[in-house]
Amino acid sequence: MLDGPLQSLINGQQADQISIRDRGFQYGDGCFETVRILSNEPILWPAHLRRLKHACKVLRLSVDFDLLMNEISQLLQSNNNADVILKITITRGEGGRGYAPAKHADCSRVLQLIEYIVPDTAKGARVILCDHRLSSNSHLGGIKHLNRLDQVLASAQIPANFDEGLCMDEDGYVIEGCRSNLLLAVDNELLTSDLSRSGVEGVMLNHLIEEFGKQATAVIRKPLSLAQLQEADEILLCNSVFGVWPVLEIQNVDWQAAPDQTKYAIAAQEIQYTLFQNSAL
């Protein structure tokens, strides 16, 4: 969904080139956020900021968040109320000896506004199960870091007429979509994957979990097998950019949505509509 950028700032300066010595380029040594901007307001901003701060803490990236916030405001002021994506990339900057980071690294703050082509999520998503398996690491699980070869290689396996690819880890557990998280409705329970070793802890996923919780529907996190996927009454994709996208079919898994099963899709889409209308910085 991301296309050519409208504008970008690197460490507060208008620029779109970075040194090949930047550790983001050399090692994927950093993390990022992609934030939907509606009416010039970043959707789910407090949750994005919380996740970014957590990623920086896990990766030990020392960022001046006041400066970052000023730069984000500066960039958004230049945006003419367009429906765009704000991509925030934080890297460890230059320096260090080979892999070993410098003791006090000057992090790079890279901000981009990227055009957003809104997908038609009203029609259900056509999904394929990808062959490529996600890497596992209990220290990096859930973190939106810059080591995204898994998502690239899995995405390359999605045919042109499909909307998303599902990924398993090497143990065969279903983790997430290439760019979205997963909710399964099974026997009137909502399930989502264990993201402690693979995948990204989604901002929209956590908003749905919180809002469903308020409606007395607990979302249960557990390792999800292919069999559980196949037994699901409803399957929903979600991310903070497109919101909620009910799944129509999953190729390679032989799963199809039953037209009469829409209870959780409707509830999740209502949560999304409320959010997208009421968002505030």
Add this chain to the structure above:
Amino acid sequence: MLDGPLQSLINGQQADQISIRDRGFQYGDGCFETVRILSNEPILWPAHLRRLKHACKVLRLSVDFDLLMNEISQLLQSNNNADVILKITITRGEGGRGYAPAKHADCSRVLQLIEYIVPDTAKGARVILCDHRLSSNSHLGGIKHLNRLDQVLASAQIPANFDEGLCMDEDGYVIEGCRSNLLLAVDNELLTSDLSRSGVEGVMLNHLIEEFGKQATAVIRKPLSLAQLQEADEILLCNSVFGVWPVLEIQNVDWQAAPDQTKYAIAAQEIQYTLFQNSAL
């Protein structure tokens, strides 16, 4: 061991900045080689080129290798016989939609000459076992790709007075050093790690395996436990930049080299000396 670059070429042009839209920066979508240059000749070049081509095949990066070879020659001609490192980085370039790569991507070819400060490998290496565990993925195991957060986070755990950190995977198998492979001498056998799910298939490691083979010493690849590490009579680190580095001690594992056990260290160092003196393009 890598410091500020002397010179660099991006797609044949003298430059040291790359677009923030380059997929190397965005996702670590690429691979690299670091090649020791001695008397203006790249050491173990055929093996480096073979590994690079294999990585490009696995990642489906379509590179013009004739062009790359010309650019490498151009860069090396500018080098005044200095002892340097040639770093070759190949990324998928720009384009695609989010993670999904473009069908026909124009890869970026980034070449850097980097000063090399030769370490004193004559004294044994002081090594520490790192807490950080390496990610596992059977599709990416052995490949020198750009997703190197594991090596960064592990390297950050090496104290200043240590030379290298050892890394295990999440199952507790000993995989490699942060920037080197491992050879263990146990009961007159040489062992090295299984690199099919984690770690980098080292060019120097494979040269040693080949040369030891000619001397009727087979190097056995198998999953290595901490117990096997502790039982080793000799432990050697190797990479294509520093060559062979016998280990003096491993902190957190309680292993120390016995002064009378030097059989394989001497044999490996002789292989290295021959290589570094006789290398040819």
